[in-house]
Amino acid sequence: MIPTLFLLVLLLQSAISSSTRNESNHMMVLEKSYLNWMKQMSSMTHSQFNKAKNKLKPCLIITVNIKAKKGDFVTIQKAIDSLPLINLCRVVIFIHPGKYREKVEIPPTKAYITLEGAGADNTIIEWDDTADRKSTNGKPLGTFGSATIAINSAYFIAKNITFKNKAPLQPSRAQGKQAVALRISGDTAAFIGCKFIGTQDTLYDHLGRHYFKNCYIEGSVDFVFGNGLSLYSGCHLHAITNSYGALTAQKRDSMLEETGFSFINCKVTGSGALYLGRAWGSFSRVIFAYTYMDKIITSRGWYDWGDKNREMTVFFGQYKCSGPGANFGGRVKWSRELTQQEAKPFISLSFIDGYEWLS
Incomplete structure (x- = not known):
């Protein structure tokens, strides 16, 4: 019998494939299906499973090398396509040094994939799509479709790789110039020693529980955004705007959603004037703990997205x-300087149920 997760993602993949409407409808199909599944599977906590059960011991190791005949495949996408439609064991894809100019997508049914590079400065996956670029059907890709790499499956791991969107820097909040380096829409994903390089909307932390350790993230506006439940540990966040920018845009829209971004032992550097976060969602939730902040952070710290009502419902803290x-x-009066007790739920792996699936 196929597990419930894979029945769901097969249906989800079919729904996505049959959608020929614009990007907003395309994203709505994915998000609605995923959130309905979360609701059905949830216990009293935010865990989407009774217990998340990872598989870390590889059953298969394959290699990708940009030089022909030096590896099993010359592109990352071909390596992923070679796997069974429903993958049930850990597959490690080792990517040799080089610049891999390709868009990559991992479908929902191919869980337990590890992409491992030869160092983030040596193994680079890059593309240059923007939201206003036309897709094959003649319609704009949208932010969702602009990603250089899109991950839709559970238990994904990436190590020592750079994910890059090469689209040039535009004026802050330029229309249609969102350019995602990586979109993660799958649950229980870990990124170790990776770099995410872009400008506007670099890292789409879309849905699911995610762990980022010792990563580098570069951008200008909303360069970490989405509605994931994610812990960033020891990461370097670097702004490249010469005007106003924002580090985060978290999209929690209900007090019942247990999502949010937590940055622990990180550092924030760069240029321009930077908000720590903008309230994309009415109940947006972001906290920074034990984090070094350079002088680029605006004194107000946070922005309400132009909606005063959100000031009563967001949770922004240090x-x-x-x-x-x-x-x-x-700082704005509606942000918080947290007490030890208030900070405690956000500053350990339990925030993302990490003790269940990271070891």
Whole structure:
């Protein structure tokens, strides 16, 4: 019998494939199906499974090398396409040094895939799509479709790779110039020692529980955005705007959604004037703890997306941060300097149920 997860994702994949409407409808199909599944599978906690059961011991190792005959495949997508439609064991795809100019997509049914590079400065996956670029059906790709790599499956792991969108820097909030380097829509994903390079909307932390450790993320506006439940540990966040920008745009829309971004032991550097976050969702939730903030952080710290009502429902907080941009004195009144008790739920792996699926 095929597990419930894979029955769901097969139906989801079919729904997505049959959608020929615009990007907003395309994303609605994915998001609605995924969230309905979450609702059905949830227990009293935010765990989407009774217990997440990872598989870390590989059953197969294959190689990708941009030089013909030096590996099993010359492109990453061909390596992924070679796997069974429903993959039930850990497959490690080792990617040799090189710049791999390709768009990559991992479908929902191909779980337990590891992409491992030869160092983030040596193994680079890059493309240059923007939201306003036309797809094969003549319609704009949209933010969702602009991603250089899109991951829709569970238990994905990436190590020591750069994911890059090469679209050039545009004026802040330029229409149609969203350019995603990576979109992660699958649950229980881990990224170790990776780099995410882009400008507007670099890392689409879309849906699911995710762990980012010792990663580098570069962008200008909303360069970490989405509605994931994610922990960023020891990451370097670097702004490249010369005007106003924003680090995060978290899209929690209901107090019943247990999503949010938590940044622990990170550092924020770069240029321009940067908000820590914008309230994309009415109940947007982002916290920074033990994080160094350079002087680029605006004194107000946070932006309500132009909706005063969100000031009553968002959860934006800091805990024991340092650096010239961490001064809480000028922050908006509706953000929080957290107490130890308030910060505790956000600063360990339990925030993302990580003790279940990361080891």
